Amino acid sequence: MASQATGSGHRAAPVHTDPAEVSVLTALSALADPVRIQLVRELAGSAEWTRSCGSFDVSVGKAALSHHFSVLRGAGLVEQRDQGPRRVNRLRREEFDARFPGLLDLVLRPDGSP
Amino acid sequence: MASQATGSGHRAAPVHTDPAEVSVLTALSALADPVRIQLVRELAGSAEWTRSCGSFDVSVGKAALSHHFSVLRGAGLVEQRDQGPRRVNRLRREEFDARFPGLLDLVLRPDGSP
DNA sequence: CCCGGTGTTCGATGAATATCTTACAGTCCC
């Protein structure tokens, strides 16, 4: 078979949640965590599909990191795609902003920003 | 002594936090709770200084309720004033909105509102 | 085919926190 450009494995695909189906409580809970805020911020500062899960400068082990990405997926904040052995990420900016206008902007704004 | 219109007792005044000094994480954590969301919503639907703490239709005891109001005060979301034996509340809409534009609107919006 | 690299899952642990019960401190009204 013709090998695809970026091999799409037949692995357990990550479960995604449509931002349109996310409740306010779920969205706020997902963002009410320092590690996840950092992930979102770092992700926002990078081009889409360029950051693998392990490429983030966080202070937790990879098990916890995997959990955090699961929460972010469940809140419709992050989309993931398998690219060879690694899983690359994308911040669902427009979609999430359509569901919760302004929320992402607040998180991405530098914290001391009156 | 001349009794004041609404007697302001010499009781331990509630500790308030200026919304300008509240971090994003604190604000999101305060709002990431179903009981507190309900309190904020109910408060937004009432005139200022008209709702005492005990007048909310929540499913927790008054001790937990007092704790939730403490969290809301600490996030700059609610202002309290003693009015006789009861403590009346006000949602700090403008001040909080100046610090976190749009956040309160998201919480007050009916949950399925895309 | 073996191996290093990448993530996920599972179970357990620990910390944060939401809750209750009880006790206490004010305030108002009789």
Added chain:
DNA sequence: GGGACTGTAAGATATTCATCGAACACCGGG
């Protein structure tokens, strides 16, 4: 002053959740 009412404080309990360690699955390359 006594008593009903309102809210807070303190201590105990329970639940949620973030974290870790180890085991497993998958991919790509020698």
